[in-house]
Amino acid sequence: MDCTQAIRARRSIRKFRPGAPVPREAVEQMLEAAMMAPSARNTRPWEFFVVEDPELKGRLRRAHPFASMLDTASLAIVVCARPEVQTGVVSGYWPLDCGAAVENLLLQAVDLGYGACWCGCWPSPRVSTLQELLGAQSVPVALVAVGVPDEAPEARGHYDPGKVTWLTP
Numbered sequence: 661m662d663c664t665q666a667i668r669a670r671r672s673i674r675k676f677r678p679g680a681p682v683p684r685e686a687v688e689q690m691l692e693a694a695m696m697a698p699s700a701r702n703t704r705p706w707e708f709f710v711v712e713d714p715e716l717k718g719r720l721r722r723a724h725p726f727a728s729m730l731d732t733a734s735l736a737i738v739v740c741a742r743p744e745v746q747t748g749v750v751s752g753y754w755p756l757d758c759g760a761a762v763e764n765l766l767l768q769a770v771d772l773g774y775g776a777c778w779c780g781c782w783p784s785p786r787v788s789t790l791q792e793l794l795g796a797q798s799v800p801v802a803l804v805a806v807g808v809p810d811e812a813p814e815a816r817g818h819y820d821p822g823k824v825t826w827l828t829p
């Protein structure tokens with residue numbers, strides 16, 4: 661699968677094969693893809709918590725009102741931001757940088773044959789609860805459920821010319 665296909669095939673997966681293994685190498689490839697995202701002045705203002713422990717995964721699920729797919733997901737990757745590494749002219753770009761990292765992670769999961777769902781954290785009140793559960797100082801931006809898909813939703817993105825303004829000479 662190439663990049664063009666992965667982008668068009670990606671869907672949020674909310675039903676996984678329970679207990680299906682996701683090998684460490686695959687998870688590391690997803691993390692590497694996330695860390696290859698662009699960031700303001702290459703500050704890379706992120707860190708990642710990989711939650712494989714079923715007990716902690718269950719607590720995350722209960723802390724997030726829209727993450728019930730964690731019941732069947734094999735693991736969760738929480739993408740967290742470190743705003744303090746961005747100062748001066750690059751301060752405040754971290755939500756964008758972390759969003760780019762999340763999207764890279766999702767696309768790498770598709771390419772490897774896994775499914776994932778982005779569950780929003782920042783800027784909701786869930787941030788502090790997740791920080792507590794993870795023991796994190798950084799800001800949880802997204803909780804990504806990952807596993808082997810047990811559903812195959814149709815691709816549904818589309819090109820909408822109404823969203824585009826062409827400024828031609």
Ligand SMILES: Cc1cc2nc3c(=O)[nH]c(=O)nc-3n(C[C@H](O)[C@H](O)[C@H](O)COP(=O)(O)O)c2cc1C
Nearest residue numbers: 670671672673674726727777778779780781816817
């Ligand atoms: C910032 C953000 C937060 C999201 N939060 C959730 C969430 O909490 N739970 C969920 O099931 N999906 C969540 N989603 C997934 C969206 O619902 C999904 O991307 C959208 O409906 C489009 O569907 P698709 O991803 O299958 O193309 C989130 C997506 C984004 C980008």
